[in-house]
Amino acid sequence: MRKLYLPLVLSVFLGACATKGSAPYLTSEPLAKPDSVSNYWVSTNNEQPLKYLTYEQKESCAEQNIIVKTKYLIDSNGDVFNVEIIEANTDAALQRLVEKSLQKRDFQPSKSNIALQPVIAYSKLEMKCEQEA
Template identity: 45%
Template sequence: MRLIFVSLFIIFISACANTGTSEPFLNQTPITQYDSLNDYWLSDKKMQPLRYLTKEQYKHMKGKKIKIEAKYLIDSNGDVHHVEILKSNVDIPMESLVKKTLQKQDFYPSQSNSSKRPIIAYAGLEFACN
């Protein structure tokens, strides 16, 4: 009985420790050229990147209009990986902010993407920090 309890406890702890995967799940080669992201992946959530600013970032950017262009991978599960900032009009690190913002999108496949094909996507984030 004790052995069963210990075994179940170890399995439970292992499952809790492995809640997320750091590697993207790709069932096919990602698409790199396309007309519209909405042809492949959709999201009903609106991005609110200001929620994820640190106090230091907020103080530095207060009163500015921030523009960021980013490249990222949407894998076959709709998860965001490999966020890369291509252009930014601020000189402080913004990668964690952009990554959190994009990961909160909860992408799901469009009707035309029933195979859940991954895609290399681009986003232009623009927000005002008042």
């Protein structure tokens, strides 16, 4: 039993270290309207919300141009929090997928952001929902 205890504790600890915190980490007050988010943070992975669509959702939005305007916080660790849909021309289910994809996005500080300045970012996501053959 003791042989299993150490690997179990170690895996739980490593898993906890790898997950994002439940609250944003802020080294200072976030900039509300930065001139350009890329002056502070650069996206390292760009999760596409359409990859989470079910077959039925893809059928219902086939050939639509989807536009979603969002607001979110990039904290001092480069993690995304407080995703808010400002405007969208799609249903609530797809809006939740956009929120999910933004929350999975990671950012690295730009070369000029040595202070890890958090920012409130605004994005306009434009996607074309293509029907699979």
